[in-house]
Amino acid sequence: MQNNIKSNMNLPIASHLKEDGTPWTIKEKIFLGLKPSEYISHMLKNPVNWGLFLIFAIGLPLIAQRYLMGLGSVTYASDDYPWGLFLGFGLFGMVPLSASGFMLGTSVEVFGAKDFKPIERLALLNGLLGYLFAVIYLMVDLGMPWRIYYPMIISFGPAAVLFLVAWHVSTYLSVQIAEVSPAFFEWIGWQPGKKFIKSIILGLTIAGIILSTLHQGALGALFNYAPGKVHPLWYSGFLWFIFFCSSIPAGLSMVIAVSAICIKFMKWRCDKNFLDNIDDLTLGIAKGCALGLITYLALKMISVAHDNEWAYLLTGWGQYFLFEILVTIIIPLVLYTVAIRNRNAGLARFTAFLTVIGIVFNRLNTSYIAFNWQIFQEIPHWKEVIITITIFAIYFVTYRFILYRLPILYTWKNN
Amino acid sequence: MQNIQRRTLLKTGLAGAISGLLMPNHSKAATFDGYTESMGVLVDLSRCVGCRSCEAACNKEQGLPAPDKPFDDMSVMKELHHGQKRRPDESHYTVVNQYDVKGIDHPLFRKIQCNHCNEPACLTSCFVNAYTKTPEGAVIYNPDVCVGCRTCMVACPFNIPAFKYSSAFSPRIMKCIFCYDTRLKAGKPPACVEACPNEVMIFGKRADLIKLGWERIKTNPGKYVNHLYGEKEAGGTAWMYLSGVPFEEYGFNTHLPKEPILNYVKDFLAAVPMVLTIWPALFTGFHLLATRKDKAKEEKNGGE
Ligand code: SF4
Ligand code: SF4
Numbered sequence: 116m117q118n119n120i121k122s123n124m125n126l127p128i129a130s131h132l133k134e135d136g137t138p139w140t141i142k143e144k145i146f147l148g149l150k151p152s153e154y155i156s157h158m159l160k161n162p163v164n165w166g167l168f169l170i171f172a173i174g175l176p177l178i179a180q181r182y183l184m185g186l187g188s189v190t191y192a193s194d195d196y197p198w199g200l201f202l203g204f205g206l207f208g209m210v211p212l213s214a215s216g217f218m219l220g221t222s223v224e225v226f227g228a229k230d231f232k233p234i235e236r237l238a239l240l241n242g243l244l245g246y247l248f249a250v251i252y253l254m255v256d257l258g259m260p261w262r263i264y265y266p267m268i269i270s271f272g273p274a275a276v277l278f279l280v281a282w283h284v285s286t287y288l289s290v291q292i293a294e295v296s297p298a299f300f301e302w303i304g305w306q307p308g309k310k311f312i313k314s315i316i317l318g319l320t321i322a323g324i325i326l327s328t329l330h331q332g333a334l335g336a337l338f339n340y341a342p343g344k345v346h347p348l349w350y351s352g353f354l355w356f357i358f359f360c361s362s363i364p365a366g367l368s369m370v371i372a373v374s375a376i377c378i379k380f381m382k383w384r385c386d387k388n389f390l391d392n393i394d395d396l397t398l399g400i401a402k403g404c405a406l407g408l409i410t411y412l413a414l415k416m417i418s419v420a421h422d423n424e425w426a427y428l429l430t431g432w433g434q435y436f437l438f439e440i441l442v443t444i445i446i447p448l449v450l451y452t453v454a455i456r457n458r459n460a461g462l463a464r465f466t467a468f469l470t471v472i473g474i475v476f477n478r479l480n481t482s483y484i485a486f487n488w489q490i491f492q493e494i495p496h497w498k499e500v501i502i503t504i505t506i507f508a509i510y511f512v513t514y515r516f517i518l519y520r521l522p523i524l525y526t527w528k529n530n
Numbered sequence: 531m532q533n534i535q536r537r538t539l540l541k542t543g544l545a546g547a548i549s550g551l552l553m554p555n556h557s558k559a560a561t562f563d564g565y566t567e568s569m570g571v572l573v574d575l576s577r578c579v580g581c582r583s584c585e586a587a588c589n590k591e592q593g594l595p596a597p598d599k600p601f602d603d604m605s606v607m608k609e610l611h612h613g614q615k616r617r618p619d620e621s622h623y624t625v626v627n628q629y630d631v632k633g634i635d636h637p638l639f640r641k642i643q644c645n646h647c648n649e650p651a652c653l654t655s656c657f658v659n660a661y662t663k664t665p666e667g668a669v670i671y672n673p674d675v676c677v678g679c680r681t682c683m684v685a686c687p688f689n690i691p692a693f694k695y696s697s698a699f700s701p702r703i704m705k706c707i708f709c710y711d712t713r714l715k716a717g718k719p720p721a722c723v724e725a726c727p728n729e730v731m732i733f734g735k736r737a738d739l740i741k742l743g744w745e746r747i748k749t750n751p752g753k754y755v756n757h758l759y760g761e762k763e764a765g766g767t768a769w770m771y772l773s774g775v776p777f778e779e780y781g782f783n784t785h786l787p788k789e790p791i792l793n794y795v796k797d798f799l800a801a802v803p804m805v806l807t808i809w810p811a812l813f814t815g816f817h818l819l820a821t822r823k824d825k826a827k828e829e830k831n832g833g834e
């Protein structure tokens with residue numbers, strides 16, 4: 116792409132009109148202003164795509180197998196581990212990483228922090244895609260995915276935590292689609308849509324805060340149904356609050372991590388405004404991460420003290436727990452602090468990756484490893500692992516497809 | 531300017547009201563005392579000889595698939611999977627396992643099936659209300675609304691519900707239903723109880739069985755441990771157990787809380803209406819405060 120941009124002053128597309136004043140067609144916009152043949156030859160040149168092809172070649176047939184032959188054909192069909200990797204990673208891991216949308220939406224739209232504007236759209240898109248794919252993981256895991264709408268209209272279990280999750284995730288998904296849609300309206304050139312969203316943005320954002328607080332917490336509360344099954348060090352009566360608080364550094368770190376990938380591998384698509392501001396923005400968000408991590412650490416300690424679980428710390432589980440705290444909370448906290456003090460955006464980016472991995476690690480520990488700690492530890496079936504990776508690859512491709520096109524990392528011209 | 535603001539506020543308020551309608555209604559479960567006339571089963575573990583007749587009877591009554599190994603093969607009762615004894619699964623609503631306890635010269639046996647809790651965790655955790663606790667005491671399941679999320683399996687403190695993972699197009703939860711449709715509804719004892727040659731299980735009103743259980747403990751000093759398992763566990767269960775050795779020896783979970791599992795999520799459920807009502811006002815307020823200066827500036831410059 117880099118070379119094309121050098122040789123063609125029309126690229127990359129950032130407005131409705133070409134240099135000579137003729138408008139881009141939608142088809143041209145989809146092919147990034149390249150001829151289809153050029154586009155395909157580009158695609159084949161990129162080694163990342165070969166990796167993706169390989170994953171799809173193995174993973175897609177396995178997904179087909181899951182739907183045609185049942186969950187039992189791709190997992191160990193465990194009655195003791197009803198939730199495996201699809202939910203452990205896909206739902207419990209992806210949702211906190213998607214808290215970015217509501218965090219930055221709130222800062223910009225509610226608290227009027229205009230300086231975060233250049234990265235707001237990336238944060239919103241990150242939120243939207245994260246939720247969308249959490250639902251897709253859920254569709255793979257549900258025994259009867261074709262009934263996914265049942266809790267909405269067929270049969271209600273309103274005292275169930277999952278009922279809340281279902282309602283809130285689905286409403287929040289629509290809120291996020293609305294929040295991201297202005298970028299799409301700009302791209303296709305439909306002003307009224309954009310104006311309408313602008314008029315309701317505050318309402319959308321506040322709805323987003325409510326829904327996020329509740330379902331981030333609800334995911335934690337789901338484990339309150341299993342007080343004896345989750346190891347006491349990971350279990351807590353206020354697990355819902357711990358899940359909510361840890362989703363804040365998780366979501367924020369995810370935006371930093373994604374923006375780091377963008378400025379490294381997608382520089383052609385970022386505009387000057389984004390590139391000039393990204394270091395400051397990264398450090399600004401890093402502050403939020405550090406604050407979030409302190410709260411998270413405090414809550415973890417309180418939960419151990421509250422249930423008087425110090426003795427467990429001396430066991431093997433305790434060492435594993437302390438390892439988790441050290442690597443996923445304390446070290447990131449120290450690194451973020453150093454990064455902020457020395458205004459070192461590079462270090463903040465590295466720490467963001469560590470935090471993202473750390474939160475996923477925590478969710479997997481809670482839902483999988485420390486689950487059934489008194490019974491036995493299960494290792495997921497290799498097919499389950501590959502399907503999980505394949506869906507993540509689809510997520511990656513979708514993410515990249517949108518970033519290449521819609522005005523997320525750049526501002527649409529002549530509006 | 532003023533107008534726009536009021537409109538936005540209204541819309542936020544509306545969103546609050548709509549979500550208010552979706553507020554979880556947990557008051558029903560919280561005040562429910564249980565069915566006082568419900569039935570139960572008292573299992574005297576010390577009498578079980580491990581003949582597996584109950585397993586065979588259940589298999590027939592519930593039309594479950596033929597087992598891999600016949601019901602007169604006693605070796606299965608010692609089988610270990612991941613270091614665990616057998617548990618109910620998609621083709622067995624009940625299993626009998628063997629336990630060799632130090633200091634006792636003969637093996638002990640325990641039958642496992644759904645305990646039909648008074649306030650079942652499976653029921654309260656299910657988001658489509660697929661479970662029902664009937665006045666007769668059974669906890670039954672409706673496969674027509676189940677979505678297959680398997681939360682009930684995570685929530686059941688006794689690890690009872692199993693999932694029909696083998697089916698792609700009509701999977702469902704499989705679990706003991708107290709022979710509800712075929713027997714309990716008509717007041718008849720379940721198939722497994724009737725099939726037992728050794729009168730290990732007594733079918734009766736739960737309230738009477740509690741009395742009977744304690745009577746047996748009191749009138750036979752030294753024969754039983756001083757514990758009627760299921761009277762209090764997880765809020766009380768319809769199936770209750772007497773044992774001659776500590777219940778842990780049989781693999782019973784003796785660390786279960788006395789209160790129903792639902793109590794553990796009540797804190798969260800109670801926070802929900804608070805967030806729904808307080809948040810909109812709070813954050814609209816923040817917004818007005820935070821953008822006050824900008825607004826003033828805009829108005830000075832002639833507004834929008
Ligand atoms: S034992 Fe488990 S499956 Fe049976 S009623 Fe109780 S919670 Fe439900
Ligand atoms: S698996 Fe079915 S019965 Fe169990 S909680 Fe989910 S929807 Fe309810």
Ligand code: SF4
Nearest residue numbers: 588706708709720722
């Ligand atoms: S009560 Fe009925 S369904 Fe349950 S284990 Fe006994 S025979 Fe099977």
